[in-house]
Amino acid sequence: NAGVTQTPKFQVLKTGQSMTLQCAQDMNHEYMSWYRQDPGMGLRLIHYSVGAGITDQGEVPNGYNVSRSTTEDFPLRLLSAAPSQTSVYFCASSTRGRDSPLHFGNGTRLTVT
Amino acid sequence: GQQVMQIPQYQHVQEGEDFTTYCNSSTTLSNIQWYKQRPGGHPVFLIQLVKSGEVKKQKRLTFQFGEAKKNSSLHITATQTTDVGTYFCAGLSSGAGSYQLTFGKGTKLSVIP
Numbered sequence: 771n772a773g774v775t776q777t778p779k780f781q782v783l784k785t786g787q788s789m790t791l792q793c794a795q796d797m798n799h800e801y802m803s804w805y806r807q808d809p810g811m812g813l814r815l816i817h818y819s820v821g822a823g824i825t826d827q828g829e830v831p832n833g834y835n836v837s838r839s840t841t842e843d844f845p846l847r848l849l850s851a852a853p854s855q856t857s858v859y860f861c862a863s864s865t866r867g868r869d870s871p872l873h874f875g876n877g878t879r880l881t882v883t
Numbered sequence: 884g885q886q887v888m889q890i891p892q893y894q895h896v897q898e899g900e901d902f903t904t905y906c907n908s909s910t911t912l913s914n915i916q917w918y919k920q921r922p923g924g925h926p927v928f929l930i931q932l933v934k935s936g937e938v939k940k941q942k943r944l945t946f947q948f949g950e951a952k953k954n955s956s957l958h959i960t961a962t963q964t965t966d967v968g969t970y971f972c973a974g975l976s977s978g979a980g981s982y983q984l985t986f987g988k989g990t991k992l993s994v995i996p
Contacts, residue, residue, distance in 0.1 A: 812988035871928040
């Protein structure tokens with residue numbers, strides 16, 4: 771049972787480049803979300819989805835897009851990378867939503883130069 | 884918006900000493916979740932508290948939820964080196980038909996052997 775799988779583990783981008791962070795879960799969870807973690811800032815919600823075809827913004831959505839075409843996958847797209855997006859990104863899923871425990875992926879460490 | 888304050892930010896203890904981290908919310912919570920993140924790892928769910936005044940134990944860890952459901956604590960008895968990591972609380976608040984899960988900034992625990 772793989773749980774929540776994130777790829778890549780590490781990525782370096784130049785300012786202005788775009789990329790997609792992949793997230794897949796095999797637990798049939800309806801709820802999926804993306805967080806970014808910065809030193810001293812805790813975990814901040816970027817976007818979330820309560821089911822296939824449904825997405826919504828979190829606390830810090832600017833500069834990021836998401837889509838949810840299947841229950842399993844929830845990719846995060848950076849449209850035009852900026853140094854302020856240097857961070858560790860975590861994908862998390864749960865059975866029902868934010869009132870049930872979150873299962874986190876191993877994270878993607880992104881550096882934008 | 885909802886704010887969740889967690890103190891202390893850092894704690895260094897000698898192995899065998901006790902450790903406590905506190906979480907305070909600006910609003911009444913529906914529930915509170917606790918997570919542990921080992922260095923270089925991802926957050927892992929520890930426990931969820933739902934009822935006012937609830938106390939739960941997991942071996943050397945004791946979790947409490949305040950009577951007013953606005954604060955919580957995690958107490959570790961006789962710390963071990965395996966307890967090293969950052970402990971996060973996450974408070975769930977509800978209103979206007981939606982839920983918001985807000986993470987505290989975490990308490991980083993170092994254990995000196």
